[in-house]
Each structure stands twice: as structure tokens, then as C-alpha cells.
Amino acid sequence: MTTDLASRPARQRLLAAAAELFYESGIAATGVDAVLRRAGVSPATMYAHFAGKDALVAAYLEERHAAWRRTWDEALAERTDPIDRLLSVFDAVARYRQREGNQRGCGFLAAATELPPGHPGHHWLDADSRLLTDRLRELAVEAGATGPDDLAATLLLLYDGVLNRYARAATTPGLAADDPLARARRLAAAWVASALREPSGS
Amino acid sequence: MTTDLASRPARQRLLAAAAELFYESGIAATGVDAVLRRAGVSPATMYAHFAGKDALVAAYLEERHAAWRRTWDEALAERTDPIDRLLSVFDAVARYRQREGNQRGCGFLAAATELPPGHPGHHWLDADSRLLTDRLRELAVEAGATGPDDLAATLLLLYDGVLNRYARAATTPGLAADDPLARARRLAAAWVASALREPSGS
DNA sequence: GTTTCGGCATAACGATCGTTACAGTAGGAC
């Protein structure tokens, strides 16, 4: 289809503008006009590509989810040691953070508090949570953990802690004294080692 | 002043309604009309008590901050052992959660992503972050930690992780398999013990 | 009695929101 190829620039610009504004200023706070102005796109063109603002928000979350998964896949492909693969989620955060420049914490968490209950974007929030839970569990099994659910839950706790501290540091300056990501990775490494040494240590 | 006493009911009802709606539906998403309807208060009365919506939001955050500090104070007063006092932040979370019924994660984190940069409510978000940082550091010193900043940062990481996991569980059902608070307290206890045993373990 | 004051209800204000309609233009296909 020539349609898809020709329509790419406008759609791409819209998604790029939406990603910046939605992440920086919040989804509810940024109007459609602001996205249109930043993208340099007329209203009619936007509504030709997306059914409405909700659809644009859902597309933004979908792209964000895909980018995060791609980043984790890359970090995962570079590791062979099971423990390194288990801890690769933290490497992926560092890579995603420096590549996409998301200094304001997890965009999905911010979106979760803003979206009304029936919003179509919730599908990608769920997908993000499920990807984290399922993949960490699989990697825990690969690493030979006797309680993979338990180990995955601990890593999830640390992972979410990192994102939350990033979010807090962005709004309250003067707290960025240490790097929560490195700290979480150290804690996780120590915990994984002890969990694999003595299987009863939940 | 009789004014304060007589004006309490309306003001109290407004703050109670604002607390429910702002926390459940988000600050930007809930209009003033919804707060007025839930509180059973007329617009003129509200604008006699608060300069505007921003002032109401700030008052809501102030009250929330005071309630959280009060809860932590109570939990802290029941402990005498330095390590128990250091870990009391998790007990306070449990108490605050069951008392105030905030099943949707940290209200401050949700507010931080919604408030525009110059909003007066930011003062209480900063106060919340500073209370956590400063008090945890003091308690770490009391416990005899050689690196109190380091230990406080670790506890903060786990604390923020708990709140983030609560927020995620609220929006994505089926993830509430385990209790992140108990897990975080166990991890923190183990880390505190090892940090006090060998002071170099950062 | 009257006055005063906190609160209520209704309505309206201007602004902004998401959305749609209408007219017009640049460029490639044939």
C-alpha cells in the first residue's frame, strides 16, 4: 500500500510530539492543540489517522511499550549467564533511560493514574506489567531458582522502586544524590546470590 | 474566633470530598463541580474558604502529609529498639493503608505527575520527600550505621518500590498475588542486619 | 422585633476542551 508509506511522516510526527508532551506534561494536561502545534499537523489530518485523543494516547502507550520491550530484548541478547540475564532488566532501564531520555520516571505509572477506567490505553499498561512479571519469572526459572515467583517479586519490587525514585527526584530537586538504579542492581545481585545458595531463603 | 468553629463543617466536608475524589480519579480529572456535589457545598461557600481549585488541592496535600506524618509518629512511638525504629516506616505504611484506605499507591506520586510546575501543592510534595529522607537518615544514625545516607537510600528504594507495586496492582488486577510490603520489610531487615554487621557493605 | 452572617441554590460568565466542517494547495499517476 502506498497509503501507509505516504502517510508515515504525519503519523510519525504526531506520535513523536505526543510522546514528548504526554510524558513531560501529563496526558490529561496536554491538549490536542498542543500536540498538533508541536507536530505541525492540522486537526483534519490527525483525525484521519487517529479516531480521537484516546486513540492517540493508546498509540503512544503502544509505541512506548514496544520501545521498552525492544530495549530489554537487546540487553537480554548480550547476556548468556543466567544470573546476568536475570539482572538485565536493570541494564535495560539504564539503556532506555539514556536513549529515550525519560528522566521523569515510568511513563506507564504516570499514565495509570490519569486514564479513566475504561480507557483503551489500559491494555498497554497491563501488557507492560505482564511482560515484566512473566519474563522475570521465566528468567528466574532459567537461573534455577526454586521459588521463581518469589524471586521475580523481589526483583519487581526493586525495579518499581527505581522508577519511583526517579519520579520523585524529577519533581523534588536536591534528592538526586545517589543513583537508585546502581543501588537496586547491587541489592538484586546480592539477593539472587543468596536465594540460589539457600533455596529456602524467601 | 467563632468564625473558625462555625466554618468547620463546610470546610471539613470539602476536604473530605476532595481527598476521596482527587485520590481515586486524579486531580486534573475531577472537576470542582464533582467535589462540590460530593461535599454538598455551594460554589460560593467553597470560594469563601479556598481561593480556588489550586488552593483546595494544596490543602488536600497538606492534610495528607499531616496524616502520614502522624501515622509514622505513632508507629515510631511504639518502638524502642533502634532497628525496629528504622523499619517502622513499613509498619506505618501498613497502618496508613488500612486506616485511610489508600489502595491506589502513593497519592503524592500521583499528584507529582499531574501538578503543573508552579503549583502551590508542590510544597507538600517536597515536604513529604524531605521528611522521608531526613527521618530515615536520623534513624540510621541512631541505629549506629556508619553510612547513614547509604542505608537511608536503600530503605527509600524499598519504600518507593512498595508504593509503586501497590499502584500497579490497583490498575492491573491479577498481580496482587503477594504482599510487597511484607517482602520489602523482610528485605530491609536483612539488609540492615548485614549493614550493621559489616560497615563496609554499601 | 431587626440585624448580621454563614451557607445554600441557581445561573451565568469567559475560556478552553475535543471534535468536525469547509475551502484550498502541492505533487505524483496516467
Add this chain to the structure above:
DNA sequence: GTCCTACTGTAACGATCGTTATGCCGAAAC
């Protein structure tokens, strides 16, 4: 040339937002 397609610019729609104004009620003060 004509046709088609993707896009632009402007304007307007109804709805909702935060805010203000107007008028009325009830109870306590004097």
C-alpha cells in the same frame, strides 16, 4: 491537461472547565 491523494489553514460546533454574581434561607446577637 485531469484525477487523486495527503495535507494545510481557519473557523466553528457543543460541552465542560474554573470562577463569579445574584438572591434567598435560617439561626444567633442585640
